[in-house]
Amino acid sequence: MNQEELFKKLIAHAKEYGYIFPSSEIYDGLSAVYDYGQYGAELKSNIKRYWWEAMVRLNENIVGIDAAIFMHPRTWEASGHVGAFNDPLIDNKDSKKRYRADVLLEEHIAKLEEKVEKEVEKGRKKFGDAFDEAQFRATNPNVQRSAAKLDEVRRRMVEALTKNDLEALRQLIVDCEIACPISGTRSWTEVRQFNLMFETKIGSVSDESSTLYLRPETAQGIFVNFLNVQKTGRMKIPFGIAQIGKAFRNEIVARQFIFRMREFEQMEMQFFVRPGEEMKWYEYWKAARLKWHQSLGMGDDSYRYHDHDKLAHYANAACDIEFHFPFGFKELEGIHSRTDFDLGNHQKFSGRKLQYFDPETNESYVPYVVETSVGVDRLVLSVLASSYCEEKVQKDGEEGGERVVLRIPAPIAPVKLAVLPLVKKDGLPEKAREILAGLKYDFNCQYDEKDSIGKRYRRQDAIGTPFCITVDHQSLEDSTVTIRYRDSMEQERVAVEALRGIMDEKVSLRSLLSRL
Numbered sequence: 173m174n175q176e177e178l179f180k181k182l183i184a185h186a187k188e189y190g191y192i193f194p195s196s197e198i199y200d201g202l203s204a205v206y207d208y209g210q211y212g213a214e215l216k217s218n219i220k221r222y223w224w225e226a227m228v229r230l231n232e233n234i235v236g237i238d239a240a241i242f243m244h245p246r247t248w249e250a251s252g253h254v255g256a257f258n259d260p261l262i263d264n265k266d267s268k269k270r271y272r273a274d275v276l277l278e279e280h281i282a283k284l285e286e287k288v289e290k291e292v293e294k295g296r297k298k299f300g301d302a303f304d305e306a307q308f309r310a311t312n313p314n315v316q317r318s319a320a321k322l323d324e325v326r327r328r329m330v331e332a333l334t335k336n337d338l339e340a341l342r343q344l345i346v347d348c349e350i351a352c353p354i355s356g357t358r359s360w361t362e363v364r365q366f367n368l369m370f371e372t373k374i375g376s377v378s379d380e381s382s383t384l385y386l387r388p389e390t391a392q393g394i395f396v397n398f399l400n401v402q403k404t405g406r407m408k409i410p411f412g413i414a415q416i417g418k419a420f421r422n423e424i425v426a427r428q429f430i431f432r433m434r435e436f437e438q439m440e441m442q443f444f445v446r447p448g449e450e451m452k453w454y455e456y457w458k459a460a461r462l463k464w465h466q467s468l469g470m471g472d473d474s475y476r477y478h479d480h481d482k483l484a485h486y487a488n489a490a491c492d493i494e495f496h497f498p499f500g501f502k503e504l505e506g507i508h509s510r511t512d513f514d515l516g517n518h519q520k521f522s523g524r525k526l527q528y529f530d531p532e533t534n535e536s537y538v539p540y541v542v543e544t545s546v547g548v549d550r551l552v553l554s555v556l557a558s559s560y561c562e563e564k565v566q567k568d569g570e571e572g573g574e575r576v577v578l579r580i581p582a583p584i585a586p587v588k589l590a591v592l593p594l595v596k597k598d599g600l601p602e603k604a605r606e607i608l609a610g611l612k613y614d615f616n617c618q619y620d621e622k623d624s625i626g627k628r629y630r631r632q633d634a635i636g637t638p639f640c641i642t643v644d645h646q647s648l649e650d651s652t653v654t655i656r657y658r659d660s661m662e663q664e665r666v667a668v669e670a671l672r673g674i675m676d677e678k679v680s681l682r683s684l685l686s687r688l
Contacts, residue, residue, distance in 0.1 A: 179498035182560050183429050185576065189635050191215070191556065192430060204423060204434045211635055212552065214586035214616060216437075219551050220416050222584060222681055223439045226464055226688055227414045234412035234441065235405055239393025241386060241418060248369065248385050250521035251392050251514065252485055258365040260333075260341055261424055264352035265359040270424055271352075273341045273363045277329045280348050282500065284322040291315045326481055333482045338363040368421040386420035391543060393417070394442045395514045398526055398539075402444075409528055409539055410453065412443040416548070428499055430549045437548040444539040446530065447512065453542045454489050454509045460688075461505055461544050462493055467687040468581050470558040476501060486513035495554045504554060505546035512538040555580055559636060565661070578636030579659055581684070587637045588615040588679045592628050594644040596621045604643040607653065607668055615675055633658055638679065641671065 186192040191212035194201035208216055228236045248254050260273040292315065295308045309315050325348060332340040342363045351358050370386040387393070394413045401413050416439045423434050430436075445453050458477065466472050478501070480490040489509040494501040515538045519526040527536045559578045582588070591608045593600035601621055608619050618637065620628050625642065632640055640656040642663075647653050651668045666674060677683075 175498040178560070179429075179557075181562075182498065182556060185560065185634070186212070186556060204427070204432065206430050206433060211586040215555065215580065215584060216548060216552055218584040218586070219555070220439065220548060222684060223464075223546070224414070224416065225681060226685060227412075227441055230685065230688065231412065233407065233410065234414055234443075235401060235407070236414045237394065237397055237401060238417065239390065239397060239415060242374070242384050243387060243392060243396070245382065245384055246521055247392050247396060247518075250517040252517070253369060253385075253388055257368050257388060259368060259424065260338060260363050261366055262342065262345065262363045263361040264355055264357065265361060266357045267352050267355035269352060269354050273345060274329065274333060276345055276350050277325065277341075277348070280350055281322060281325055281329075284318055284325070288315055288318045288322070291318070330481045336365075338365070366422075366424050368423065370420050370422050388421050389419050389545075390415050390417045390438045390440050391442060391514070391545070394440070395518055398444070398515060402528065409530060410443060410445045410449070412441050414439075414441040428497075430553050431497065431499075431502065433549060438545060439548055440543065440545045442510075443542045443544075444528070445542060446533075447537060447540050450509045450511065450540040450542055451489065454507065457542055457544050458491060458507050461507060461546075463688060465493060465495075465504070467684050468555070468584070470554065474558060475504075478503070484508070486510045495550075497554065498557055504550050505544065508543045508545070510541040510543050512540050514541060515539060555584070575630055575633050577633040577658060580636040580638070582638040582679045583681045583684050585636050585638050585679070586616065587618050587632070587635060589639040589641055589675060590618040590620055590628070590632045590637050591641045591643065592619075592625060593621050594625055594642060598645065599648060600643050600645070603647055607641065607643065607671070611672060611675065614672060615679060629656065639675065
């Protein structure tokens with residue numbers, strides 16, 4: 173099964189098992205908008221809780237806020253979004269499909285990088301233990317040709333984006349002979365810029381109303397509340413303000429399921445530091461955030477850093493933590509050194525002083541900012557993609573054949589445990605209900621008595637429930653039950669009175685937080 177087939181199966185599974193539905197599906201849906209079903213909502217909530225507790229609870233100098241979606245329109249002038257929040261888009265004349273020009277070029281660069289890595293891997297297999305990778309990269313003619321081409325494409329792309337030279341961007345696409353994935357042709361239109369902000373109106377009478385924007389990011393709500401939080405919380409630099417909230421972007425090219433949507437959720441933290449110390453904290457948060465992702469246990473090799481070739485107008489350093497999705501390595505979280513651009517511009521546009529008096533240096537200054545920003549929806553997709561597994565079952569006591577299982581880490585799994593009576597008679601359902609009543613206040617539990625025990629195990633595997641508690645006739649005699657483990661399908665006999673402690677140890681966020 174290739175990655176494209178895997179991704180299609182994952183999307184179908186997410187819908188079939190109550191994770192993610194197309195929005196307004198009975199009206200044929202709405203492009204790039206999705207609803208979270210009963211299990212998707214739980215998974216999303218658990219991910220947000222883990223981020224919040226790791227960011228706010230574990231750091232004494234970070235606090236959280238919840239700013240409004242609607243903000244004064246001058247906010248977006250100060251932030252640069254009104255004038256500079258655009259995507260360079262290009263259309264293929266034959267397929268009529270629209271693409272981001274920079275993404276087409278980034279995918280072309282990724283193919284060149286892959287070509288280099290394949291040559292290196294061939295050399296490694298050929299020379300074995302005697303292989304010198306640095307020397308091979310420096311001397312192999314195939315590697316050198318691809319690397320030179322890669323550097324030239326990247327240089328021209330960065331130059332065109334920096335100068336906002338749309339014609340140069342189009343010419344580079346033509347020179348690289350990039351074809352439309354749908355039509356296979358290279359018949360491209362001119363590149364045009366599209367502003368991504370949604371506009372709306374506020375006011376009861378249309379001709380007296382004012383234009384507002386749905387926020388394209390949550391960060392500005394933090395910046396405009398900088399002084400409020402700093403003074404009321406008596407915060408001393410360095411300190412951070414965290415927020416989780418919805419953002420909206422009019423993505424013209426929205427695809428890859430929930431990876432790129434028009435309505436999405438962000439988890440952002442802005443860390444305020446002394447000018448001159450921003451790079452130290454930038455490196456600190458790069459490492460800290462990667463460690464947070466790796467703590468989920470989805471494989472350290474699934475992540476990598478990617479430094480930005482073109483910096484945003486507000487940044488002096490920026491990198492992405494990328495995750496290996498079924499469609500390749502893509503951005504999961506961004507870490508940016510935003511300098512004093514945001515607070516400085518809000519101070520300029522509002523006429524209010526947004527400065528911090530530093531008692532240690534006895535001076536006032538506009539703090540610099542290091543930002544960490546991660547998309548909740550992309551995190552959900554990364555968890556589902558790394559958890560989805562189809563495997564053959566060869567286990568005593570389990571039904572044979574194949575099973576589909578979501579190996580979601582237990583602390584963030586939507587349903588923590590299912591209580592299952594072996595049969596629907598002989599007092600077993602009553603005993604199972606009694607056990608459920610003692611656990612449901614602490615854990616998200618399910619009760620299921622329909623179909624054979626094997627089919628019920630399969631249902632729980634498919635929704636990612638890490639533990640099944642099976643109540644059988646022996647349970648009535650000695651008050652013990654069987655815990656069946658999702659990943660290994662091993663079974664363990666335990667006392668009912670020990671269940672709460674065992675489950676708490678296995679599904680508590682403490683087990684993840686302690687790894688940070």
